[in-house]
Amino acid sequence: MSKRVRSREVCADCSAPEPRWASVNRGVLVCDECCSIHRGLGRHSSQVRHLTHSSWPPTQLQMVQTLYGNGANSIWEHSLLDPSSSVSGKRKANPQDRVHPNKTEFIKAKYQMLAYVHRMPCREDDSVTAKDLSKQLHSSVRTGNLETCLRLLSLGAQANFFHPEKGNTPLHIAAKAGQILQAELLAVYGADPGALDSSGKTPIDYARQAGHQELAERLVEIQYELTDRLTFYLCGRRPDHRNGQHFIIPQMADSSLDLSEFAKAAKKKLQSLSNRQFEELAMDVYDEVDRRETDAVWLTTQNHSTLVTDTTVVPFLPVNPEYSSTRNQGRQKLARFSAHEFATLVIDILTDAKQRQWGEKTDNNRHNSENQDNDQPDYDSVASDEDPVQEATCGDKSSDLSDGPITVQEFMEVKSALTASEAKIQQLLKVNCHLSEELRLMQSKLNSLQTENTTLRWQTPTGQQHLQGPFGRHQPRGGRAMSMYETGSTLRQYPLRVENARLPCICSSPVTTADAVEPEVDGEEDATLPCTEDVICKTEQIIKNIQELQRAAQETKHESFLPCSEKICMAVTEMAALFPKRPSSETVRASLCLLTSSASRLHGECQKAAEHNPCPSDIQLVTQQVIQCAYDIAKAAKQLVTVTTKENNN
Template sequence: MSKRLRSSEVCADCSGPDPSWASVNRGTFICDECCSVHRSLGRHISQVRHLKHTPWPPTLLQMVETLYNNGANSIWEHSLLDPASIMSGRRKANPQDKVHPNKAEFIRAKYQMLAFVHRLPCRDDDSVTAKDLSKQLHSSVRTGNLETCLRLLSLGAQANFFHPEKGNTPLHVASKAGQILQAELLAVYGADPGTQDASGKTPVDYARQGGHHELAERLVEIQYELTDRLAFYLCGRKPDHKNGQHFIIPQMADSSLDLSELAKAAKKKLQSLSNHLFEELAMDVYDEVDRRETDAVWLATQNHSTLVTETTVVPFLPVNPEYSSTRNQGRQKLARFNAHEFATLVIDILSDAKRRQQGSPLSGSKDNVELILKTVNNQHSIENQDNEQPDYDSVASDEDTDLEAAASKANRQKSLDSDLSDGPVTVQEFMEVKNALVASEAKIQQLMKVNNNLSDELRIMQKKASRLEKQNSTPESDYDNTPNDRDPDDLGSSRKGRQRSMVWQGDGSVPDPAEPHAAPSPVLPSTEDVIRKTEQITKNIQELLRAAQENKHDSYIPCSERIHTAVTEMAALFPKKPKSDMVRTSLRLLTSSAYRLQSECKKTLPGDPGPPTDIQLVTQQVIQCAYDIAKAAKQLVTITTKENN
């Protein structure tokens, strides 16, 4: 641990004193409250580590400190540094702001929607832009200028870019130059230390060839980071890579091997997965280990009198919209594995990873495989008895309406733990402590307490129109937290660690209310007209939520059509190309959410090809779309009220 936490350091998101967490991939230090929001976003948005209570590879911590000290935060708050942002009403959060909604909305806008990063000039060919950025990254990593490389990565440069003329990747260049901190940054953004260049050499080869032995050893560690992390989680030890030991396979202490047909089938299924699917499963388990370990640190470091609140709940892995719904469901169900089951899954992944790397044939091993993979894919028939409960978190665990799903999940976890008679295992006590946050009765009770169920939402929606009329000239938030209006590819959305702010899943493109050839118009409709259309939208949303509450799934499509019609009528009130950025982004959120709502509702149609429809998942997505529509309508009422007064 380096000498850090100087008194001058402040939280990157709210400027609060003495930040105790780091966002590794963002190069920032953050306070406890802001960290609770980061955790709910998921590792694909922010990878958090505690600065004192989490083990750090020294050079990884040095990399984050260097970025923080050299102003990496300005990358994510670029437009907020412009004096014009004050005029537009945008500002960052303050230490005194409430976590929800103030800090949470700002952090989501900053990191998830990338609302404040520098925008590239529009170009017809986005692939050329990404290629140019990647070439700049390729050149920059030979220097020690970390913040330049992070800026390029934030704009869409690819960490694994293979330079067609040079015949190598940025990590080859950094390794040859001995730039260990650049190597750390590239690895955080997905660079592979095992990639070969045109000569067949890896970054490890170049580091050793240049006499950069510390870098070479660190690259080997990064190459085995996934399996090392899983082994350390179970037994607190890591392999000795220097002496050629690359795997540790912990063993169960009990001898009650499960030789049932289910266990044999699960083992066979794991071994028969393609390398690609096996890697996906291993990565998902890695993320679950990270979630459980972070929860354990969270329990140990927080004020226990205020610990169990809606601001700290991350009961299962948040959604990554770049993954399929099936994979997201499987990832979240990993939280339901009790200590023995999860340890078994981790051990079998480690065993099979070693087998695959060494090229060993399938064996008839009698390893204990209790129920593994039973909840990780569509064919988990053993879980049918739980199908009436929603398992999918459609909004990354930070919306109140998802707390009911989280609470029911935690309840099922508790009953599962008590029903299964686990034999003694060497890691059981260790892992059960880490699982405490998931299984604790206190958290379940608190989740129930803070939960707003659908009937509550109906009452809120019924009062929305009257509340909107009473809005004063102050916007709900002091910054623009709607998705930016650039193309997703401008930010390298395919790169590891990046998430698009708005995912379109329909059959066509979302229409942009702003026509490119129309002249910008400052004219806005009257507040009364906007409120009237908002009341119609609200009424239609009430019908949809009532149908969801009463499980009338066949009503989803007609309800969504009525909502879409009302949204179209409301959008038609505004000029084709509004002059205000806030109006354009709110209209975009309004119309795209209406289209996404229709797309989700169509999934309830019978006879749809593909995997069976998970009606609970569809309902969660439908509700989220309805919330987005209501939010956008409220923003438009607020804007027109302010502009017309």
């Protein structure tokens, strides 16, 4: 980054100038004081790296810079951008605040509790919502819009979601489209580069077939990221994956020294772990390596005369609430390993990982081991000094970590196990194909019923079959219109603040200023809903105006924002007028609230852009804010069409 660009950067949490740390999974830059709090949250909440002193894959750093530059922080502070938040006492931290408790409480609320993230208006079925969000993510990764994908991930979209109709994951789609930054973001959120599609191909295969060689090589690096990081920690080298070298096993220079009982117990039990337990241990050691490396960078870069050490130290891995108490205790005990003991454990894990990679522990062995260990702690004895004499059931067979030659008998056992494993895989693939075919038949039948239902529902006296509305449910599936977000336009999902506008508000508590919102009408709730055709007609008018706003944004015609917003607000007002003043349906109220408040925000942002004439460096953010409001309006209109159709058909 140039010095000119860096000078404009501020901490995402307190706005202090020139932040030197990055939170990789949040897409933000933070100052030293805020970073000290991030480190205490744990990597499951925030993965911090120093911008200049930490080792970065170039494309991962580019991904973070892109997210930060495009305002990803507004995803985590959505509700704070609402003017009403200042009335309720909610505010973000500032550079003058004390680290404890002010900044600590704010950062924990922001990243651990996600207190300020935009919430979906209706979450009656979380599983359905997560599936819908994951499908949106699956579609969005083909574009370069990182902020949209981060927003979907923040709401619960799954990076490893397997699309039942497409037969692949979001990482497959990003790889095929050559979106290397999207691949980096998905990988940070746990996407598996080795995941198989319905044809048995990985994202790496997709990238190579599409000619994206650099992306394919990066995906291979991501696949071996854990073992590469452990190797680099010990010897400062990484394997040469391009030439087929995937493992480097460092050797201890003083291997003749006696190991402590502490480390011996861990070494004896390592190979007795099931694959699942071994993977958990390896991930925990990876986290401990990250903690130790970050500690080293932290001590190197801090001015100890201005920062109090006891407020910034991270003595062991923070508790991860998703893990069992046994596993969290084992993770924290890793900090008690001396440098020599920890290096020995890392070497043992690298050796065992290489052996497991080459099939010395097959699927059958793994399943047997898991069945035997179901009642056992995950790996309580790995870092424990309380029961060093408890031996693994594997005896001598699991105590040797050498890379010596194997016997013919061992070779035949491995070969036999691999053959059995391959047969089982083929059987599972056949079952999967059968289930996929049944799913396709059921989906086809459902589509046919939906088309027939739509034809009957919208048939007019003139014989017109159905309305060609802006949403897919009013069109045949084969010709479903892709929304502007699915096709990768410049519309981006950004949380924004609410501005003044004279629009009716259906919310239970008004979100606009008193002089700009019509007062609620007293009286009983009304269960009547307007005619579905009228709602669709107004929705089409809103979408048409939003598309006009989109074209103005794409063509950078910012002077057209205000006229477009006035048209949209007028159409929104007409649509809101179709509904009763006090709808009895909670879903209708929530959708109307989102519709009218988003229109108010849109008008306010467009008016602000017209009045203040933002400089070129700020116009991009203004455009993103305007487009986010348009997205919320379109989403609310679609919800109203859906609920009106459903209620009128009942």
